[in-house]
Amino acid sequence: xxxxxxxxxHLLDPKTQNQAFQQLLQDYQRPLYNHIRNIVLNxxxxxxxxxxxxxxxxxxxxxxxxxxxxFSWMYRIATNEALTFLKQKSKTSGISSETLQNKTIDNxxxxxxxxxxxxxxxxxxxxxxxxxxxxxxxxxxxxxxLKYEEISEILGTTVGGxxxxxxxxxxxxxxxxxTN
Amino acid sequence: MKTFKLENxxxxxxxxxxxxxxxxxxxxxxxxxxxxxxxxVISIFQKRKTLIMMAAAVLIxxxxxxxxxxxxxxxxxxxxxxxxxxxxxxxxVNQYDLISVLETEDINNIKTGIVLxxxxxxxxxxxxxxxxxxxxx
Numbered sequence: 001x002x003x004x005x006x007x008x009x010h011l012l013d014p015k016t017q018n019q020a021f022q023q024l025l026q027d028y029q030r031p032l033y034n035h036i037r038n039i040v041l042n043x044x045x046x047x048x049x050x051x052x053x054x055x056x057x058x059x060x061x062x063x064x065x066x067x068x069x070x071f072s073w074m075y076r077i078a079t080n081e082a083l084t085f086l087k088q089k090s091k092t093s094g095i096s097s098e099t100l101q102n103k104t105i106d107n108x109x110x111x112x113x114x115x116x117x118x119x120x121x122x123x124x125x126x127x128x129x130x131x132x133x134x135x136x137x138x139x140x141x142x143x144x145x146l147k148y149e150e151i152s153e154i155l156g157t158t159v160g161g162x163x164x165x166x167x168x169x170x171x172x173x174x175x176x177x178x179t180n
Numbered sequence: 181m182k183t184f185k186l187e188n189x190x191x192x193x194x195x196x197x198x199x200x201x202x203x204x205x206x207x208x209x210x211x212x213x214x215x216x217x218x219x220x221v222i223s224i225f226q227k228r229k230t231l232i233m234m235a236a237a238v239l240i241x242x243x244x245x246x247x248x249x250x251x252x253x254x255x256x257x258x259x260x261x262x263x264x265x266x267x268x269x270x271x272x273v274n275q276y277d278l279i280s281v282l283e284t285e286d287i288n289n290i291k292t293g294i295v296l297x298x299x300x301x302x303x304x305x306x307x308x309x310x311x312x313x314x315x316x317x
Binding site (some may be wrong): 018021022025026029030033034037038041043047050051054055058113114115116117119120123142143170173174177178 | 183184185186191192193194195196197198199202203206207209210211213214
């Protein structure tokens with residue numbers, strides 16, 4: 001925690017800022033990209049959202065109070081950015097967010113940056129049927145293999161609540177894949 | 181069809197890929213997008229925006245005072261009542277004062293008013309029980 005505070009100080013000090021931010025990018029761009037990509041599904045959108053996320057992180061570093069870990073704070077920003085992005089996208093295209101998600105999944109098969117087979121597409125379709133919160137929990141737990149404690153700090157939900165959400169999500173996904 | 185169990189299956193990966201050297205290029209692109217002064221520029225703009233918004237809000241409020249202020253409308257109503265009371269009970273104005281103020285044209289107008297009401301007078305007189313007494317007198 002002390003190390004982290006030191007790192008944050010480097011990020012805020014104009015002399016060390018550039019180097020520290022480069023380090024931050026090196027450490028977190030991949031996990032944050034994966035997290036965002038799991039939500040928005042296509043590469044170009046993930047790229048946009050990742051840029052906005054790092055700009056937000058950079059601008060808000062001075063307001064970071066250290067109440068949570070830097071890691072979960074950045075994940076929280078990335079989650080909000082990705083969800084806001086999807087809402088705006090569905091609004092501008094005049095379709096519901098569910099329709100948008102299904103459309104994006106249908107486009108995955110033709111996506112050059114998607115290398116998946118039938119079961120992967122089916123899994124994405126099953127996830128799309130879940131409520132937003134269950135989708136997030138499932139993706140963070142199953143794909144990214146985050147710990148419940150980490151997810152709890154990012155989403156602000158109790159570990160018990162997260163376990164219940166994940167369990168429900170798995171049941172619904174298994175039921176969908178078995179019958180389709 | 182056999183029941184599908186996530187935990188019995190080998191882990192299903194997302195299948196998401198990125199373009200070659202995406203992350204190397206992303207860091208470079210990102211560092212270029214973060215000039216040192218950028219946050220300051222934004223903060224000044226935001227302050228200016230807030231100032232303009234505040235000025236606009238004050239201006240709108242100021243313009244709405246005469247329309248919306250309940251005290252000013254009340255004052256007007258009170259004035260009318262007070263004036264009436266004053267004329268009725270307090271003032272020295274009597275009918276002769278009023279007549280002296282009237283122009284010839286005003287008097288003519290009053291006359292036509294009376295002429296127009298002739299029929300009404302007739303009706304009134306014919307239904308008046310004292311009519312006979314009046315004629316006798």
